[in-house]
Amino acid sequence: MFSEELKAFRRLGLRYVLLQVLNFASVIASGLMIWKGLGVVTNSESPIVVVLSGSMEPAFYRGDLLFLTNPPSEHYKTGDITVYKIPGQDIPIVHRVLETRNLPPTVDVRQYTKRYGRLTTQSKTSNQTDPQLLLTKGDNNQIDDIGLYQGIEWLERSHIVGKVRGFLPYVGYVTIAMNDFPQLKYALLGGLGLLALLQRE
């Protein structure tokens, strides 16, 4: 079945295969560079996220793509849609800010927050704004998110991945499909690898 391809493969030689492997590696490396570069520019650990739940319907559905920024000098405001991650939880949550409490530097934030483990020693960096306490809610949920915070009473800057600035529908559904059907992921990766090797340019 693949005898034809194999013959072609042999004719091209090792040098060619190595070149193609290098090409493939450079594609992956530049992808990673763009992702990390975006992360630096937007100050967000994950500048592009895919919506995984229906709690912000009808604004965002499963599979929609969101573009985030997290400017360090800006306060979050009510109505902003934030992506946050509670320590100990893997999946980031996309919800809207319902309450903001901007504390002046004279007020100690610790009296309002129960902190656990590593977070207690986290120090304030120089260019960050004054501490802020946030409460969020999903547009499609009846009540606010306190139940989701796992014992934390208020969200803080350190929990927040970014604020939603841009929106692109459906595109992220590919990643959801790949997560739901892992076979698809391997088929796609294998196919791409094979193509990269066999294609002559």
Next chain:
Amino acid sequence: MHSIFARINNTSALLSSCLMALLAAIAVSTFVFTAQPSGNVNIASVQVQSGQTRRYATKRQDLAYVDFNITADFTPLFNWNTKQVFLYLQAEFDDRKGVKNEVVVWDRIVRSKDQAKISVIGKNKYNLRELSASFKNISPASYSLKYNIMPYVGVLTYGEAARTTEDVPFPPRKTRV
């Protein structure tokens, strides 16, 4: 060179770049529409009562109950790239320690132009509470009606439609009969 695979590849590449260009054009086109909605927010009454909320760590605390009237016209915000407009009424007040509070008390999602003329006599959907658990000696609050335009594709924009002309003080706590 002219294999089936190459043709499929070329066609899909062209199609996807056309689609991307079209989406970008739609996203950019929304910056041309700079409509400013107008409205009116009127606070009919504010009451403060001591309440018990099991959800919050500070168990017994003052909760404010706000009655308001809103009239506003959001139809100018609807253009071909408006998926929905998210409206919210928020209270803004400073407390004794200098904490700046902004609390959303009511919201509504408007999904089409014919629902965009708003006339609401309502009361707060969400709890209005204070970090110190008491509204005693808290400065009067200003209430504002804000909106967030959410597009089919592109950038989310925010704005303010109306604001109370005078700040509304929190009355002393009412004791239950």
